[in-house]
Amino acid sequence: MEHTEIERIVARIRELVATRYVFPDLGERIAADFGAAASAGRYAGAASPAALAERVSEDLRRLSGDGHLRLIHHSEPIPDLADEAASAAIFERRSRTTMSGIGRLERLDGNIGLLQIEPALFGAHLVGDDIAAAMQILRNTEGLIIDLRACIGSDPAAVAYFCSYLLPPGTHLNDVYDRTEDRTTQYWTLPHVPGPRYGTDRPVYVLTSRRTFSGGEELAYDLRHTGRAVIVGETTGGGAHPRIGVRLHPHLEASIPTCRSINPVTGTDWEGTGVQPHIPTTAQDALATAHAALTRASEGATL
Numbered sequence: 001m002e003h004t005e006i007e008r009i010v011a012r013i014r015e016l017v018a019t020r021y022v023f024p025d026l027g028e029r030i031a032a033d034f035g036a037a038a039s040a041g042r043y044a045g046a047a048s049p050a051a052l053a054e055r056v057s058e059d060l061r062r063l064s065g066d067g068h069l070r071l072i073h074h075s076e077p078i079p080d081l082a083d084e085a086a087s088a089a090i091f092e093r094r095s096r097t098t099m100s101g102i103g104r105l106e107r108l109d110g111n112i113g114l115l116q117i118e119p120a121l122f123g124a125h126l127v128g129d130d131i132a133a134a135m136q137i138l139r140n141t142e143g144l145i146i147d148l149r150a151c152i153g154s155d156p157a158a159v160a161y162f163c164s165y166l167l168p169p170g171t172h173l174n175d176v177y178d179r180t181e182d183r184t185t186q187y188w189t190l191p192h193v194p195g196p197r198y199g200t201d202r203p204v205y206v207l208t209s210r211r212t213f214s215g216g217e218e219l220a221y222d223l224r225h226t227g228r229a230v231i232v233g234e235t236t237g238g239g240a241h242p243r244i245g246v247r248l249h250p251h252l253e254a255s256i257p258t259c260r261s262i263n264p265v266t267g268t269d270w271e272g273t274g275v276q277p278h279i280p281t282t283a284q285d286a287l288a289t290a291h292a293a294l295t296r297a298s299e300g301a302t303l
Contacts (some may be wrong), residue, residue, distance in 0.1 A: 001046055001047065001048060001049065001052060003044060005249070006043055006044060006046055006052060007038075009052070009071075009248045009249060009252065010034075010038045010043055010056070011038075012246075012248055012254070013034070013056065013060075013071065013248070013254050014031045014034055014035050014038070015031075016246060016254055016256045017030050017031040017034065017060075017069070017256065018030075018031035018032075020179070020180055020244070020256050020258050021064075021069070021179075021256060021257060021258070022177075022179050022241050022257050022258055022259055022260050023179075024179070026064070029063075030060070030063045030064050030069075033063050034059060034060065034063060037059055042055065042059070043055055043056065049073055049249055049251045049252050050073045050251075052071065052073075052252070053070075053071040053072060053073035053252060054073075056070070056071040057070035057071050057072075065272060066239070066241060066257055066271075067213065067214075067237060067238065067239040068214065068239050068241050068242075068243045068255055068257040069243075069255065069256065069257055070255050071248075071252055071253070071254055071255070072245075072252070072253040072254075072255055073251055073252060074090070074251050074252070074253060075251070076093075077250045077251060078090065078247045078249075078250060078251065078252075078253055079247075080247070080250075081247075083244060083245060083246050083247060084244075086245065086247045086253075087244070087245040087253075090245070090253075091120075091122060091123070091126065092126060094119070094120065094122070095120075095122040095126045095127055098118070098119055098120075099130075100122060100126070100127035100130035100131075101117055101118065101119065101120050101121060101122045101127060101151075102115070102116070102117065102127075102130060102131075102134055103116040103117065103118035103147070103150070104116035104118075104147065105134055105137060105138075107141065108145070108291055109291075109295070110142060110143075110291075110294065110295040111140075111141050111142045112141060112142060112143050112144070112145060112291060112294050112295065113137075113138040113141035113143070113144045113145065114144075114145045114147065114287075115134055115138060115144065115145070115146050115147065116147035116150075117146065117147065117148055117151045117216070117219075118147075118149075118150040118151055119150060119151065119152055119153070120151060120152060120153040120154055120215065120216070121151060121153070121154035121158050121159065121162060121215055121216065121219060122154070122158060123155060123157065123158045123161075124157070124158060124161040128161065128194065129194070131161070131162060131165075132193065132194035132195045133195075135165050135195055135196065135197075135198060136195045136196065138198065139195075139196045139198065141202070142202065142294075143202050143203040143204070143205070143294040143297065144198060144202065144203070144204045144205070145204075145205045145206075145207065145287065145290050145291065145294065146204065146205070146206045146207070146219075146223075146229070147207045147287065148206055148207060148208055148209075148212050148216045148219060148220055149207050149208060149209035149211060149212060149233065149283050149286065150209070150211055150212075151212055151213075151215075151216030151219070152211060152212070152213040152214060152216055153213065153214045153215045153216060154214065154215020154216060154218065154219060155215055155242065156173075156174055156176055156185075156187045156215070156218065156242070156261075157187065158215065159173065159174070159187070159215060159218050159219045159222060160173055160174075160187045160188065160189060160190065161190065161193070162219060163189050163219070163222055163223065163226075163228075164189040164190040164193045164197070165193055165197050165198045166197075166198050166199075166200070166204060166223065166228055166229075167189045167200065167226055167228055168189065168200060169189055169190065169191045169192075170188055170189060170191070171188060171189040171226060172186065172187075172188050172264045173187045173188060173189065173222045173226070173264075174186075174187045174218060174222060174261055174262070174263055174264070175187070175261070175262040175263075175264065176242055176259050176260070176261055176262070177259060177260050177262060178242075178258060178259045179258050179259065180244075180258050184262070200228065203230070203294055203297055204223065204228055204229040204230070205229060205230045205231075205232055205290040205293065205294060206219075206220050206223055206224075206229045206230070206231050206232065207232055207233050207283075207286040207287060207290060208220055208231055208232070208233040208234055208235075208236050208275060208277060208283075208286070209233055209234045209236070209283035209286070210234050210235070210236065210237060210274075210283070211237065211283075212233075212234075212236040212237060212275070213236065213237040213239050214237075214239045214240075216236070217236045217237065217238075217239065217240065217270050217274065217275050218240070218261065218270075220236065220275045221263065221269070221270050221275045222263070224275060224278075225263055225265040225266055226265070230278045230279065230290075230293070231275060231276070231277040231278050231279070232277055232278065232279045232281060232286045232289050232290040232293075233277050233279075233280075233281060233282075233283055233286035234277065234280070234281075234282065234283050234286075235273075235274040235275065235276055235277065235280075236270065236274040236275040237274060238270060238271060238272045238273055238274040239270075239271065240260065240261045240269035240270045240271035241257030241258075241259060241260055241261070241271060242257065242258070242259040242260075242261070243255050243256055243257045243258065243259075244256050244258050279293070
């Protein structure tokens with residue numbers, strides 16, 4: 001990469017962190033330390049956009065401890081659109097190439113449903129009909145396993161849409177404070193959803209891994225703290241700050257956390273701590289563990 005281009009990208013990241021990071025004081029400190037590293041020539045030798053993204057992300061994570069604060073390299077070009085439109089185009093492309101984020105839909109022994117969400121729980125405007133179709137197929141199962149072990153993203157509105165199939169209408173799930181607008185938005189389950197609700201009586205188990213991140217974690221966290229699901233697996237990655245994406249280069253996107261989540265039950269979120277499982281086990285064993293527990297519960301109910 002050309003030196004002047006690297007300088008421009010690094011300067012823009014520093015500005016975004018200083019002015020838009022969710023915690024203003026911390027954002028200024030991170031920006032100052034990041035700028036000092038740049039002045040010392042830390043990024044001057046980056047040979048490619050991918051190399052620059054790796055080096056910048058490593059430093060931002062070290063300075064902040066925030067997994068959402070990073071420079072993302074995209075192998076395919078980012079649309080040259082306004083930031084929100086570019087991010088929307090990226091998610092739309094991912095939803096099309098990952099079967100709407102439905103990685104697996106299956107009936108296991110004992111009439112237990114399995115729904116794997118990977119790589120993300122996309123917005124209802126993109127995949128709402130597909131989620132409704134999946135829940136229609138699962139409607140007569142005895143219990144449900146939601147596999148989030150490879151789910152690394154979503155947004156609060158998408159989580160609220162999905163949770164509306166599992167919780168009563170009007171359940172308060174999450175609040176999100178946005179530093180940029182100095183505004184808090186509440187998220188509740190919806191009064192109506194397409195197709196049948198799964199309801200609140202049948203058991204739900206959620207599988208997690210260390211890879212489970214961001215909006216995938218919110219889904220697990222909300223279902224855990226409403227008491228609707230049993231979490232099985234590993235403590236999740238610990239990224240709770242919703243972010244914006246800013247296009248800085250045809251293949252580079254700055255990810256800047258501008259918001260923080262506030263759960264109405266806990267008063268806090270999962271940033272830095274992750275979502276703790278009720279039943280700790282390895283990610284590899286989580287499915288078998290959850291299936292065995294659901295099978296025992298189903299057999300006990302029929303005795």
